[in-house]
Amino acid sequence: MSRPEALFPLFAELETLPGVGPKAAKAFEALGVTVPKDLLYLLPHSGVDRALRGSVREVTPPAMLTVEVEIGRHVPPRRKGGPYRVHVRDRKVEFLLVYFHAREEALQRLLPTGQRRLVSGKVELFDGIAQIVHPDHVLRLEEAAELPAYEPVYPLSAGLTQRVVAKAVAGALTRLPVLAEWIDAGLKQREGWPDWSEALRSAHRPEGPSALAITHPARVRLAYDELFAHQLTLAIARSRIRKAKGVSTRGTGDLRARVLESLPYSPTKAQLRALAEIAADMAQPVRMNRLLQGDVGAGKTLVAFQALLIAVEAGGQGVMMAPTEILARQHFEGLAPLARAAGVRLELLTGRDRGAERAMKLEDLAMGRIPILVGTHAVFQKDVEFKDLRLAVVDEQHRFGVAQRMELGAKGEAVDVLVMTATPIPRSLALAMHGDMDVSVLDEKPAGRKPIRTAMVSSDRLDEVVDHLRRAVAEGRQAYWVCPLVEESEVVDYASAEERFRHLRAALGDRVGLVHGQMPPAEKDAAMARFVAGETSVLVATTVIEVGVNVPNATIMVIEQAESFGLAQLHQLRGRVGRGEAASTCLLLYQAPLNETGLRRLTTIRDTEDGFRIAEEDLAMRGAGDLIGTAQSGLPRFRVADLERQAALMALAQSDARKLMLDDPGLTSPRGQAARALLWLMDQDRAIRLMSVG
Known part of the structure; x- marks a missing residue:
């Protein structure tokens, strides 16, 4: 199934766009932009108010100002590297344009004395006189229409300027093809979403700050397109699995x-x-x-x-x-x-x-x-x-x-x-x-699971914690002691675990075991088995224990430098205790002073045992990619959609995509054909391959 012809101009070379040469094309790559289509989804993140004013008097410096002026005399710097000043006058008052390291002939050409120009930039007061240092724009009056009243600000990478990006985006927008609508008509009308091309134009030509908000209809529509394409890909994979004949299995009970x-x-x-x-x-x-x-x-x-x-x-x-x-x-x-x-x-x-x-x-x-x-x-x-x-x-x-x-x-x-x-x-x-x-x-805990008491303890009270352990071990209880993630390097983790192991062994005797990632698997299994059997009372470990180990007699979990762990990890580790009859404790050892994030993380764990609440908080704090490590998660990278804040939109996209696959499994209806174009736009080649196989 080949790419629809209407999309060809959007998949051409970047250098076919105005103002993009080989250098700029290379710089665009750092932003993930390789074809004109990618520029459509490189949305501005903020904007600058360039509305035309009558005079400096209408704003309170420091502020953005766009005003028409008459150019007066030029005053070159007295000493090398000093300021070059140009006197200008708006309707009511005179002020200065200031340049550093400027070439005089270039400025004489840009700002000829006696002529009128439109200038725009940040106006500030210096010794009581208003001045704009290095204006962003100086335009002839007949070019004034080129400056939008609200100018979008784009993400940049080294070697790109706002002007280059804006020009390239404008070029990409002239290539928008007419595409059939892939969003369900009822849904689109109910949500009040614009057409695809209109949504893109409006996202790149915001009329004010509200147009940059994630809730603006144009942005919501574009986010929905991304989520819908992603869910359609998954729905296609799902229908492939479901096409495989299953066996009906009914039990007697x-x-x-x-x-x-x-x-x-x-x-x-x-x-x-x-x-x-x-x-x-x-x-x-x-x-x-x-x-x-x-x-x-x-x-x-x-x-x-x-x-x-x-x-x-x-x-x-x-x-x-x-x-x-x-x-x-x-x-x-x-x-x-x-x-x-x-x-x-x-x-x-x-x-x-x-x-x-x-x-x-x-x-x-x-x-x-x-x-x-x-x-x-x-x-x-x-x-x-x-x-x-x-x-x-x-x-x-x-x-x-x-x-x-x-x-x-x-x-x-x-x-x-x-x-x-x-x-x-x-x-x-x-x-x-x-x-x-x-x-x-x-999402419910079975009856009989006892809550785990969680406390935050500063690491300068380490000796008290070891005393507490000594008493617990004497009463026949078992404990985990999890060592910090020092660095990505396993060797360093291992050194810190060894050191803690020696320290605890000196304090508690030979009932202390050790397990870490550098051990051969058989040794690791043996150390775990000794702990499970109760031959060791304290197990010093790097995080290898977070998955699934079940020792009902273990009632204490000490997590050292707890602030270095993620929320989900802390929750998983804590879940290793509290599996038996006795009351359990989890001690979060931290190094004072805690930064704001560390404090928020540890208090969240201390105050709730609800894993879903913890996961939502984790998502809010770290963002989706970090939450599950984008590399191994297969989590898609979205340009417009925000998984943290648009969860409901994702759910809508899923039910919509599944319904489309149900009504039109081969995507052959008019809407199905339109959805195929969307899959191409969103680089969902996997889905396209699956479709053509079937």
């Missing part, structure tokens, strides 16, 4: 009922709602692709296990995959009592299984004698075959991209996929990252 009867508490409303959504998806003859998002301790495991039981009740098999062996083992141990209650065989398969034992597991799996398997990505290996795999539950989204989701789908006849993540993501980001998936959210 027997096994699930047994599990619920065995529990000492009832599931939360959120758990029941998520389970109903999953069951409904599995019953459909299309493949499920659902994200189960729940905060630390929201009870995702129970929901996932009940979903696996639906597969078993229907006569099929289920698999649960974790990113590391230690997590796989923990899932296995966590699910074992539930499996016993259901009377269902549960097995673990990791890279450690060898020889005869592995061969037996594989045979049982292929014959359907193992209904539920827990494992690492070892379950991907060629020789692992299922008799009838219906559901794959994948833990921790981050290590598991769209490509792996596809690979897993190839294992069974269009297996249903449920991805679990413990990272609460604000809704707008969840839509941006997982828009190809349906999302279930667990």
